[in-house]
Amino acid sequence: MSSTKTPFYYGGVAEENYFCNRVEEIEVVKKDINNGLNILIYAPRRFGKTSLVLKALKELNNRYIFIDLMGITDEIEFINAYFNAISISLETTTEKTVRYFKKVLKIRPNINITFDMEGSPSYSLSFTKSEKGNVLEEIMNIPFEHAKHSKEKPIVVLDEFQEVSKLNLEEKLRSLIQLHGNKVSYIFLGSKKSIMQKLFFNKNSAFYKSVKHLPIKGIASSEWSSFIKKGFKNNGKKISDKFIKNILSISKGFPYYTQQIAYELYNSCEPASAVDDIKMKETLRSVLDREEDLFLQEWENLSINQRKALKLIITANGENLYEGKIMDQFNMNSSILKKAVEGLVNKDVIDKSGKRYYMQDPMFEYYLHERLL
Numbered sequence: 001m002s003s004t005k006t007p008f009y010y011g012g013v014a015e016e017n018y019f020c021n022r023v024e025e026i027e028v029v030k031k032d033i034n035n036g037l038n039i040l041i042y043a044p045r046r047f048g049k050t051s052l053v054l055k056a057l058k059e060l061n062n063r064y065i066f067i068d069l070m071g072i073t074d075e076i077e078f079i080n081a082y083f084n085a086i087s088i089s090l091e092t093t094t095e096k097t098v099r100y101f102k103k104v105l106k107i108r109p110n111i112n113i114t115f116d117m118e119g120s121p122s123y124s125l126s127f128t129k130s131e132k133g134n135v136l137e138e139i140m141n142i143p144f145e146h147a148k149h150s151k152e153k154p155i156v157v158l159d160e161f162q163e164v165s166k167l168n169l170e171e172k173l174r175s176l177i178q179l180h181g182n183k184v185s186y187i188f189l190g191s192k193k194s195i196m197q198k199l200f201f202n203k204n205s206a207f208y209k210s211v212k213h214l215p216i217k218g219i220a221s222s223e224w225s226s227f228i229k230k231g232f233k234n235n236g237k238k239i240s241d242k243f244i245k246n247i248l249s250i251s252k253g254f255p256y257y258t259q260q261i262a263y264e265l266y267n268s269c270e271p272a273s274a275v276d277d278i279k280m281k282e283t284l285r286s287v288l289d290r291e292e293d294l295f296l297q298e299w300e301n302l303s304i305n306q307r308k309a310l311k312l313i314i315t316a317n318g319e320n321l322y323e324g325k326i327m328d329q330f331n332m333n334s335s336i337l338k339k340a341v342e343g344l345v346n347k348d349v350i351d352k353s354g355k356r357y358y359m360q361d362p363m364f365e366y367y368l369h370e371r372l373l
């Protein structure tokens with residue numbers, strides 16, 4: 001095993017040498033933010049949304065407030081996540097942070113501070129139920145009030161924004177955000193396409209046409225190729241084009257899986273050695289073993305007809321699903337298939353590109369191919 005640091009990484013935010021490409025997307029984010037637009041980015045889980053936005057924000061140098069809404073279950077938790085993110089963005093001592101809020105807030109909630117094992121503070125507020133509405137408004141207005149009295153234009157990132165649809169807060173958020181014009185920029189990130197589309201593209205929804213949608217694709221094969229090759233070569237190991245192609249044909253450029261396979265493959269090579277067929281095969285087996293529980297759970301969450309439809313889609317390579325022969329093979333008719341396909345789209349399992357259906361998660365597809373079909 002090599003003693004040098006592995007040149008690949010997966011799990012958290014990809015930064016610095018672990019970050020591959022996305023040059024065009026970063027430029028667009030920076031330009032749109034500078035022009036005062038609000039941006040919407042949605043892509044499947046583990047696709048690199050957070051990494052992309054954080055990289056663009058670091059390059060922009062504006063003050064930013066990053067709120068992760070994953071796991072938020074009610075309005076009070078939402079307010080506290082917002083409040084904590086603003087507090088952290090001030091980048092100062094706890095005493096100065098408290099003093100700042102005492103100055104800017106008209107309401108007088110109690111400010112609580114707790115510390116984690118590393119001594120990093122976490123901020124929250126105590127207030128009565130009747131104060132909830134006012135507190136939300138005041139907290140969300142802080143970046144705007146700050147922008148009015150300074151030359152700064154703060155950026156607020158709402159990550160995993162689909163979660164607000166469970167809180168019934170859309171109308172209220174929209175009405176506040178609307179008043180902030182181009183003084184505060186908002187970036188809405190989400191990993192559930194079906195919900196994000198309902199929130200932003202439905203004529204009756206609160207956020208209809210309030211943002212510029214920035215579609216993001218997988219990272220191009222040519223970019224990944226040089227990234228992977230360099231990672232091996234700079235550390236004295238070797239990978240031939242054949243195996244890089246093999247990785248990319250499975251990961252389809254999906255960032256998390258490309259990094260995961262590259263990482264495991266790199267670690268399976270002794271120092272100064274090269275990838276071979278056996279190492280490739282073993283790596284893929286261990287990656288599938290590790291993801292198996294998750295994929296089985298996802299599989300079990302599907303109805304019988306959705307499972308059949310998924311098998312049909314994979315077999316037909318996503319095209320001409322309603323041809324008699326293929327439907328006969330899976331014992332389905334067009335109305336049952338149509339309903340199952342709709343269900344799979346709503347569950348964000350599949351998506352459509354042009355006339356072709358494809359699975360959102362390429363490793364899930366590979367798993368089904370290898371172990372269930």
Ligand SMILES: Nc1ncnc2c1ncn2[C@@H]1O[C@H](COP(=O)(O)OP(=O)(O)OP(=O)(O)O)[C@@H](O)[C@H]1O
Nearest residue numbers: 010011012020045046047048049050051255256259
């Ligand atoms: N530009 C990139 N270059 C290289 N690897 C990347 C890049 N972006 C993302 N990754 C890989 O994908 C993983 C997931 O990235 P990230 O957390 O940014 O995705 P996400 O879409 O925000 O995921 P989630 O929906 O789970 O929050 C990273 O740990 C990294 O391995």
Ligand SMILES: [Mg+2]
Nearest residue numbers: 049050051159
């Ligand atoms: Mg994320």
